[in-house]
Structures are given as structure tokens and as C-alpha cells.
Amino acid sequence: MKRGYGETWDPPPKPLPASRSGEGPSMADKKKADDDNNNSNMDDELLAVLGYKVRSSEMAEVAQKLEQLEMVLSNDDVGSTVLNDSVHYNPSDLSNWVESMLSELNNPASSDLDTTRSCVDRSEYDLRAIPGLSAFPKEEEVFDEEASSKRIRLGSWCESSDESTRSVVLVDSQETGVRLVHALVACAEAIHQENLNLADALVKRVGTLAGSQAGAMGKVATYFAQALARRIYRDYTAETDVCAAVNPSFEEVLEMHFYESCPYLKFAHFTANQAILEAVTTARRVHVIDLGLNQGMQWPALMQALALRPGGPPSFRLTGIGPPQTENSDSLQQLGWKLAQFAQNMGVEFEFKGLAAESLSDLEPEMFETRPESETLVVNSVFELHRLLARSGSIEKLLNTVKAIKPNIVTVVEQEANHNGIVFLDRFNEALHYYSSLFDSLEDSYSLPSQDRVMSEVYLGRQILNVVAAEGSDRVERHETAAQWRIRMKSAGFDPIHLGSSAFKQASMLLSLYATGDGYRVEENDGCLMIGWQTRPLITTSAWKLA
Amino acid sequence: MSEKRISMVEKSNNKRQRVNQVPKFSINDHHDVLVEILRRLDGPSLCSAACVCRLWSAVARNDSIWEELCFRQVSPRPSLSLRSVVSALGGYRCLYFLCIRPVLARLPKLLWTRDQLQFSLSLYCVHYYERLYVGAWLGDAPPSSLMFLRKPVNVV
Numbered sequence: 001m002k003r004g005y006g007e008t009w010d011p012p013p014k015p016l017p018a019s020r021s022g023e024g025p026s027m028a029d030k031k032k033a034d035d036d037n038n039n040s041n042m043d044d045e046l047l048a049v050l051g052y053k054v055r056s057s058e059m060a061e062v063a064q065k066l067e068q069l070e071m072v073l074s075n076d077d078v079g080s081t082v083l084n085d086s087v088h089y090n091p092s093d094l095s096n097w098v099e100s101m102l103s104e105l106n107n108p109a110s111s112d113l114d115t116t117r118s119c120v121d122r123s124e125y126d127l128r129a130i131p132g133l134s135a136f137p138k139e140e141e142v143f144d145e146e147a148s149s150k151r152i153r154l155g156s157w158c159e160s161s162d163e164s165t166r167s168v169v170l171v172d173s174q175e176t177g178v179r180l181v182h183a184l185v186a187c188a189e190a191i192h193q194e195n196l197n198l199a200d201a202l203v204k205r206v207g208t209l210a211g212s213q214a215g216a217m218g219k220v221a222t223y224f225a226q227a228l229a230r231r232i233y234r235d236y237t238a239e240t241d242v243c244a245a246v247n248p249s250f251e252e253v254l255e256m257h258f259y260e261s262c263p264y265l266k267f268a269h270f271t272a273n274q275a276i277l278e279a280v281t282t283a284r285r286v287h288v289i290d291l292g293l294n295q296g297m298q299w300p301a302l303m304q305a306l307a308l309r310p311g312g313p314p315s316f317r318l319t320g321i322g323p324p325q326t327e328n329s330d331s332l333q334q335l336g337w338k339l340a341q342f343a344q345n346m347g348v349e350f351e352f353k354g355l356a357a358e359s360l361s362d363l364e365p366e367m368f369e370t371r372p373e374s375e376t377l378v379v380n381s382v383f384e385l386h387r388l389l390a391r392s393g394s395i396e397k398l399l400n401t402v403k404a405i406k407p408n409i410v411t412v413v414e415q416e417a418n419h420n421g422i423v424f425l426d427r428f429n430e431a432l433h434y435y436s437s438l439f440d441s442l443e444d445s446y447s448l449p450s451q452d453r454v455m456s457e458v459y460l461g462r463q464i465l466n467v468v469a470a471e472g473s474d475r476v477e478r479h480e481t482a483a484q485w486r487i488r489m490k491s492a493g494f495d496p497i498h499l500g501s502s503a504f505k506q507a508s509m510l511l512s513l514y515a516t517g518d519g520y521r522v523e524e525n526d527g528c529l530m531i532g533w534q535t536r537p538l539i540t541t542s543a544w545k546l547a
Numbered sequence: 548m549s550e551k552r553i554s555m556v557e558k559s560n561n562k563r564q565r566v567n568q569v570p571k572f573s574i575n576d577h578h579d580v581l582v583e584i585l586r587r588l589d590g591p592s593l594c595s596a597a598c599v600c601r602l603w604s605a606v607a608r609n610d611s612i613w614e615e616l617c618f619r620q621v622s623p624r625p626s627l628s629l630r631s632v633v634s635a636l637g638g639y640r641c642l643y644f645l646c647i648r649p650v651l652a653r654l655p656k657l658l659w660t661r662d663q664l665q666f667s668l669s670l671y672c673v674h675y676y677e678r679l680y681v682g683a684w685l686g687d688a689p690p691s692s693l694m695f696l697r698k699p700v701n702v703v
Contacts, residue, residue, distance in 0.1 A: 256681065270669060300676040301669035307632050308625070308668070338680040345635035347628075505662045506669075513653050 046197070065099070177217045180209045181432070184221060187228050188428040196232055203228045216443035220436050223461040227468035249331065252294055254462070257455035259297060262442060263514055264539050267507050267522075267531045268382050268413040269298040271541040274503035276378050277305055279409040279543075283376035286314045289368060289407075291360055292384040293320030296335050300342050307346040315349035317375065319368055324356045332356060360384060361394035365404040377407040385485075386414055389478040399492040403546060409497060410544040414485060416530055416537045419467045420478040431467045433536070434479075435460060441519055441533040482528050482540040494544035498527035503541075507531065581606050586615040590648060613639035617647050620659040632668075636675045645693055646670045 183206045190199035203225055210221035259265040280286050286306070290298070299318060307313045318339065322332045332354030343350030357363055370377055379402050388394035402410060417434040421427045438460055442453055466477040480488075486496065504522060507529060511520040521532045530537040574581055585596055585607060593616060597607035617639050618625055633639055646667040650657065657663060674693050 266673070270666070273669070295681055297673065297676070297681075300672040304632060304636075304668055304672045305665060308629055308665075310626065312628075338676075342676060342680070346632055347635075502662050502665075506666045509650075509654070509657075509663060509666050513650060 176209065176213050180206065180213055180217060180221050183209060184224055184228075184432060185429065187225075188425055191228065191231060192423070192425040199228070199232050203232060216436065216439040219443075219457060220432070220439045220464075223435070223457075223464045224432060224468065226461075227465045230465065230469040251462075254455055254459035255294055256297075257452045258459045261452040261456045263510055263520060264531060265297070265382075267510060267529075268539060268541055269301065270506050270510060271499060271503045271529050272380060272382070272411040272413060272543075273298065273302045273305065274506060275411050275497065275499050275541070275543040276302060276380070276409060277309075278500055278502070279497070280306075280314065280376050280378065281309075284314050285317070285371075285375040286378065287317040287319070287370065287375040288378045288380060289319045289321070289405075291321050291379065291381040293322050293332065293335060293354075296320065296339055298380070298382070299339055303339075303343050303346050303348050303350075307348050313346070313348045315351070316343060317351040317353075319353045319355060321355045321357055321360070321363070324358055330354075359391075359394065360388055361391070361397045363398065363401050365401050368405055370405050372406060377405060379405075379407045379410040381411070382413040383415070385412060386420075386478050386480060387476040389420055389480070390473045390476050395488070396492065399489070399494075403493055406546060408545065410494065411541065412485065412489075412544065413539060413541045414482070415479040416481055416532070416540045417479045418481050418484065420480050420484075428468060431464065434538070435464055437533045437536040437538060441538075444519060482525065482530070482542065485540075485542065486526075489542075489544050490547075493547050495547045496527050497543040497545050499524070499529050499541065499543055503529060575602055578606055582609050582612060585609075586612045588616075590616060590643070590651075608640065610634070610639045613643050617643050618659075618664075621661075621664055625661075625664060633671075636668075636671055642667070642671050645674060 183202055187199050187202035187206060190196070190202055206221060206225040206228070210218050210225055212218075213221065255265075276288070288299070288302075290296075296318075303313075303316060306316060318336070320332060320335065325332065336352035336354055340350050340352055353369070355363070355367060385395065385398075388398055415434075417430055419427055419431050419434070421430070439457065442456055442460075463477050466475055467479075470476075489496075504524060507522045511522060511531070514520060519533050521534070521537075523530050523532065523537065525537075525540075528540050528542040530540045532538050574584075581603070585593060588596060593607065593612065597604050614630070614633075633642055636642070650663075650667060670693060
């Protein structure tokens with residue numbers, strides 16, 4: 001069972017008074033009130049704030065027992081069963097609780113709960129239904145037949161009529177999902193308020209909760225918890241760069257898996273290609289500048305479409321921009337070679353040039369060697385522009401460069417989300433919704449080979465890490481909405497081109513072929529095409545020309 | 548009268564012999580006719596025909612049969628340059644099995660126009676490019692951009 005971040009258990013505290021609405025019981029259940037024996041002000045203050053009651057004098061002992069418990073629980077086989085079957089006796093009284101846990105572990109509880117284990121509630125959480133921070137999940141009904149103990153079951157069980165003789169308090173996955181989100185948001189708020197101790201405690205709770213939550217929600221929460229932890233400990237050492245230095249194509253491998261497993265990139269490529277085709281219908285020579293070549297998956301389809309153009313194919317020239325090459329590999333040139341072979345098969349005259357650039361703002365108009373008298377110029381950018389927002393002035397410089405080479409059409413594909421707000425909490429909330437939708441869409445595609453799905457999740461996980469944990473020039477995943485890009489492009493001197501119905505039809509066809517075709521949506525928004533999951537738009541394709 | 552009868556019997560005997568002597572027509576000797584017939588079949592029938600015997604299976608690999616199958620419903624008929632493109636990508640038979648048949652299975656009421664054709668060809672291109680150029684680079688896992696087409700739709 002995936003434990004998520006934080007190997008320590010997290011006992012549920014008492015419900016806190018309403019004033020502290022941000023953080024609260026993630027596993028709220030009624031506790032025995034009559035067991036309180038700690039009413040002196042000898043309780044440790046910090047923990048009391050969280051709802052735990054520990055006498056300051058007992059702290060060392062409790063800490064030792066907690067360590068013991070952690071060691072036992074970190075053994076996965078035992079831990080998972082115990083975590084799910086654990087009996088909590090007044091968890092707010094830490095020392096007694098730990099005692100009970102340790103004794104329980106020596107005599108594990110009977111597994112009469114196993115009969116219900118198979119009934120997994122995979123109900124889809126609905127983030128829109130989450131009320132604001134101040135609202136709390138209602139306390140569940142407690143079937144209280146025995147006064148002595150209450151049994152709490154974690155994880156995704158469906159509600160069952162009592163199959164056990166003991167009284168049961170059930171938590172179904174939708175409740176847990178809501179609690180998980182609350183905990184995540186509470187943690188982000190704590191970070192936002194610079195309350196790092198609280199944030200630390202909360203992030204561990206999130207980790208535990210996420211581990212017990214099945215499905216997309218659990219995975220998203222795990223990634224977010226990891227990112228939050230990195231932010232708390234200021235541990236963002238640009239791991240991505242380290243990885244990239246070691247294996248520059250790692251990112252490309254992940255993107256390739258993402259391409260294969262879901263329709264977002266295919267949608268982007270097909271719609272951009274359609275826009276390009278419509279712009280170059282009469283051109284005899286076409287020059288495409290791809291601001292992020294990756295594996296060049298977009299261009300075979302375009303070349304084929306050009307080959308079948310009535311009147312014969314134009315001559316096709318591709319300038320691909322990629323990251324700086326290491327000594328041993330010249331992947332850009334190899335890619336050019338592959339594309340050249342493909343073009344030869346198609347019967348399309350082909351020319352390739354690779355440009356290695358550390359950052360797109362380093363590009364100058366002369367580097368492209370455009371031939372304005374004879375060729376029609378196209379500039380294409382898929383998920384590249386938002387990175388430039390990390391440094392001020394970069395995006396303006398790039399757009400000026402693009403304007404200087406006078407393209408006929410500029411196609412832009414970007415994520416449809418605002419992950420570039422100044423306030424961390426807003427960014428976090430937005431990112432949570434966005435990536436939850438993305439993971440949800442991945443989850444539902446049952447037909448995927450599991451490696452594709454896992455790698456796609458890692459790909460998205462790296463983006464999450466960057467959005468949440470990084471700051472300054474490290475934070476490159478600065479997504480902005482279509483409306484924001486529209487303003488930017490217009491102020492840079494570009495006018496929108498409306499994408500035609502052909503692009504829409506192709507996109508609709510693509511999505512209807514996916515097994516979960518109901519979930520994906522294509523919509524047209526002021527000339528741009530957006531693909532989304534359920535009601536949430538995720539990726540936008542737009543086209544621009546010089547004003 | 549008996550002579551007439553004898554001669555009639557003789558004539559009928561001759562006729563029978565003549566009928567017996569006319570060589571039987573076997574379709575297996577006339578591959579071009581077989582191709583013409585197979586071209587008019589629909590997908591499932593064509594696949595059944597290809598399973599009849601080794602000869603028919605070999606004949607059924609004739610790409611023009613599958614070309615007809617792919618574009619029967621497309622109007623206007625695509626240009627001839629399409630043939631060279633599709634052959635370069637692997638042929639009409641593969642195009643049918645990889646792209647067109649799954650699409651038709653999922654969207655049976657689809658009207659085949661240029662857009663749908665273009666779309667299928669784009670998918671086919673992606674598959675071809677992946678298979679030849681990207682597959683080795685990704686390692687052992689075969690490229691699976693079209694995997695979403697192969698699995699049956701989970702109708703929940």
C-alpha cells in the first residue's frame with residue numbers, strides 16, 4: 001500500500017473550535033470525553049493547539065513510544081493492516097493512545113473487517129462541491145452500541161450494514177477525499193502564513209491520508225504533499241536540472257509517454273497542424289520554426305497532409321530548437337535525419353536545421369536565416385512560452401524576435417490554468433484543481449499500459465513540484481490562461497486567427513475515439529480550441545498573425 | 548422408330564460427353580477475377596474470405612482491395628497521390644486494420660469526408676513514425692500511440 005509522504009501515523013485530534021478553521025480533524029470522530037485526566041496546564045502547549053494532550057513531563061516517554069510505533073508501522077505488511085484496523089482509544093491523549101497501539105500490535109485485532117475490504121468505493125470526488133475552508137465535513141453518524149470503545153476504519157470502504165458485531169464508524173472514500181483536500185489546503189495556508197511547524201504537521205497528515213485514498217485523488221495528493229514538503233524544507237534544489245544534466249532525454253521520455261497515453265498532446269498537434277495547413281494553402285515553400293522540437297511528433301502528420309495537398313506538396317523546411325547538446329549526442333541532428341527520411345517517403349522536399357539554445361530569449365532573428373521573398377513562415381510553440389515568464393523581459397524579447405522574422409502564422413499551445421499568480425495560496429488551489437482533473441482523466445483510461453500511465457503521472461508530478469515548491473527563476477511552469485495570453489499577444493502586436501471547423505472536427509473525432517470519450521470535451525472559445533476533462537478546460541490551442 | 552430412338556440416345560450421350568468435356572471454371576485460376584470480386588466485399592466478409600485458404604489469403608493481400616474498402620464511402624474520391632503516400636506508410640491493409648476499422652467500430656455512423664480521412668492518415672503517420680524512429684529509442688516497450696484504438700470501449 002502506498003504510504004505517501006511521511007511514514008508516521010497521525011492520530012486524529014479532537015475537533016478544534018471553529019475559529020481555527022483552516023486546519024482541523026482529518027479523521028473527525030467522537031472521542032470518549034470521560035477519559036480526560038489531563039486537565040492541568042501541564043499540557044504541552046504546541047501540541048494542545050493541535051488538539052493533542054500530552055503532559056510536558058511525559059514528552060520524552062511519549063516520543064520514545066512513538067518511535068517504536070513508527071518502526072513497527074514502517075513495516076508495510078503490518079502497518080497497512082494495522083492502520084486500517086486500528087482501534088483508537090481516545091487519540092487525543094497521546095501517551096495512552098500510543099500504549100494502546102503498541103499493545104494492539106502485539107495482539108493484532110481480528111480481521112472481521114476483511115469481508116468489507118473488497119468493496120472499494122471508487123466514487124468520483126467532485127472538487128467543485130467542496131465548500132470553503134470554513135465548512136467542515138459533517139460528523140458521521142456513530143452507531144454507538146458499545147460505550148467502551150469505538151472503532152475507526154480508514155481508507156476506502158463502502159458503507160456496509162454491520163457485518164461485525166462491534167460498532168463501526170465508517171468513512172467512505174468521498175469523505176476522505178474531501179478531508180484530504182481540506183488538509184492540503186490547510187497546509188498550503190499554513191505555509192502562506194509562514195507557520196512552518198503547523199505546515200509540517202499537516203503535510204505528514206496529508207501523506208498518511210493520501211496513502212489510504214485509492215485512485216487519482218490519492219496520487220495527486222501524494223505529489224502535492226511531496227511538493228509541499230519540499231517547499232517547507234526549502235529543498236527545491238532544481239532537481240529537474242540535475243536529472244536533465246545526467247540524462248537530458250529523461251524529460252523527453254516522460255513527455256513521450258504522456259503523448260501516448262492521453263489525447264492532450266495529440267489534440268495540440270492535430271489542431272496546430274490544421275491551422276498551419278489552412279494558412280499555407282497556396283505556398284510553394286513552407287518554413288516551420290518549432291520552438292520546442294522534442295521528438296518532432298507533430299511534423300510527420302503535417303508533412304503527410306502537405307504531400308496530399310491538391311497541386312502537390314510544397315518544399316518543407318523545418319528549424320527545430322532544442323536544449324544545448326552534450327558532447328556525445330547530437331540528438332537534434334539525428335531527429336532531423338529521421339524526419340528527412342520520412343519526408344523522402346512522402347515525396348516532400350525537406351530541409352532541416354537544428355538550433356540549440358539554453359533559453360528561447362537567446363534567439364535572434366538572424367539565426368533563423370529566413371528567406372522572406374520565397375517562403376511562407378510558420379512559428380509553432382507547444383508548452384514553451386510559459387517558461388519564459390520566469391525571467392522578466394524574456395517573453396517580450398522572444399515575441400519581438402518572432403515579430404521581426406514576420407511569420408504568416410504563429411500557433412501557440414498552452415495549459416489553460418493560472419499558475420502564475422503572485423499569491424502562493426491561489427496558485428496552490430488552482431494547481432490542485434487543474435492537476436486533479438488531469439490525473440482523473442488518466443485514471444479513467446483503463447486500457448492504458450500501466451507503464452505509460454505511471455510515466456505520465458511522473459511527468460505531471462514534476463510539473464506539480466515546480467509549481468508548488470520552486471520560486472523565482474526556478475519556477476518555470478508558469479502557466480497562464482488563454483485570456484492572459486490573449487492580452488500578452490495583442491500587446492505584443494499579434495492578432496488572433498480563428499481556428500476553423502476542420503480543426504474542431506478532427507479534435508472531436510480524436511476524443512470520441514478514446515474509451516472515456518464522455519469525459520473529454522472540445523470547445524471553441526473566441527477562436528481558440530480548448531480540450532478539457534469534464535467541465536474543466538485543460539489545454540488551449542490558438543493561432544496568431546501579425547497585426 | 549427404334550433407330551430414331553437410338554440416334555436420340557446417341558445424341559444425348561454425345562451431349563453429355565461434350566458437357567463433361569467442357570473444362571470447369573475455377574476461380575482459383577483467375578486471380579484477377581478473384582481480386583475484382585473481393586474488392587466489392589465489406590470488411591468482415593473480406594476478412595472471412597482471407598481465411599478461406601492460403602491462396603485466397605495471398606490474393607487478399609492485394610492492396611487495391613483494401614484501398615477500395617477504405618475509400619468506398621469517401622466522396623470525393625481521394626487523389627492518386629494518396630496511393631504513394633499510403634504505400635510508403637505501410638499500405639492500405641495496415642491502414643484499414645490500424646486506423647479505419649477501429650474508428651468505424653467506435654463511430655459507426657461516421658460520414659467519411661476529407662476531414663475524417665485526413666484524421667485517419669494523421670494517426671497512421673504518427674504510428675509509422677513512432678514505430679520506425681521512436682520505438683527503439685524508448686526501449687523495449689513498443690510505441691503505443693494507437694493503443695487507445697485497439698482496446699475495446701469500456702461501456703460502463
